[in-house]
Amino acid sequence: NLLWLLLGAGLGWLHLDLIDSVRLLGLLNMSLVLLANAYWYQYLFPQSKLFPLVMGQLFFVLAAPVAVWTIGGLEQPLIASLLAWCIVFTCLILKHAAPRPLWIWSVSTLLGALALTRPDGILFTVIILATWFLWRGITKASLLTAAKILTVPVFCYSAQLAFRLWYYQAWVPNTA
Numbered sequence: 046n047l048l049w050l051l052l053g054a055g056l057g058w059l060h061l062d063l064i065d066s067v068r069l070l071g072l073l074n075m076s077l078v079l080l081a082n083a084y085w086y087q088y089l090f091p092q093s094k095l096f097p098l099v100m101g102q103l104f105f106v107l108a109a110p111v112a113v114w115t116i117g118g119l120e121q122p123l124i125a126s127l128l129a130w131c132i133v134f135t136c137l138i139l140k141h142a143a144p145r146p147l148w149i150w151s152v153s154t155l156l157g158a159l160a161l162t163r164p165d166g167i168l169f170t171v172i173i174l175a176t177w178f179l180w181r182g183i184t185k186a187s188l189l190t191a192a193k194i195l196t197v198p199v200f201c202y203s204a205q206l207a208f209r210l211w212y213y214q215a216w217v218p219n220t221a
Contacts, residue, residue, distance in 0.1 A: 047205060048161040049120035067118040074122035075115045081129035120162055127162065128169065131155040135173055139180050149193050157197030161205060164218050170198040
């Protein structure tokens with residue numbers, strides 16, 4: 046959980062208690078999930094009433110597992126926020142015939158962060174690209190966009206794997 050460790054250590058470097066720092070990060074990331082949900086709801090239903098959004102957000106916030114994940118100190122809130130925003134930007138890309146480069150690079154960056162957060166984070170890149178090709182088909186334009194999306198996650202995953210091989214002499218992390 047490299048990225049989570051680095052973020053927590055970064056707040057610890059600022060003299061914040063390490064337990065408080067990961068709880069703060071958990072709260073921040075779960076708030077980003079709520080923001081992603083609200084953004085996507087307003088994008089899909091701009092003329093709609095806010096009652097369904099508020100109720101959905103309340104059910105999310107009041108769910109016991111979400112509260113446990115938020116203050117538990119593990120990386121689930123970071124994964125949830127990265128995935129939530131990755132889904133938002135991926136849907137924006139899929140919805141528009143000519144997606145903005147910012148959306149494409151946002152997806153790529155978020156997927157790269159997921160690859161640094163967990164060793165299996167690269168699987169989300171595979172899922173996003175499979176969805177991309179199912180939606181758009183395999184054309185020159187879709188291959189070019191897929192290559193852009195792949196850039197950051199492949200770099201992050203390869204760099205972490207190279208470090209793991211160099212430092213630990215292991216292809217997979219030793220979770221024990």
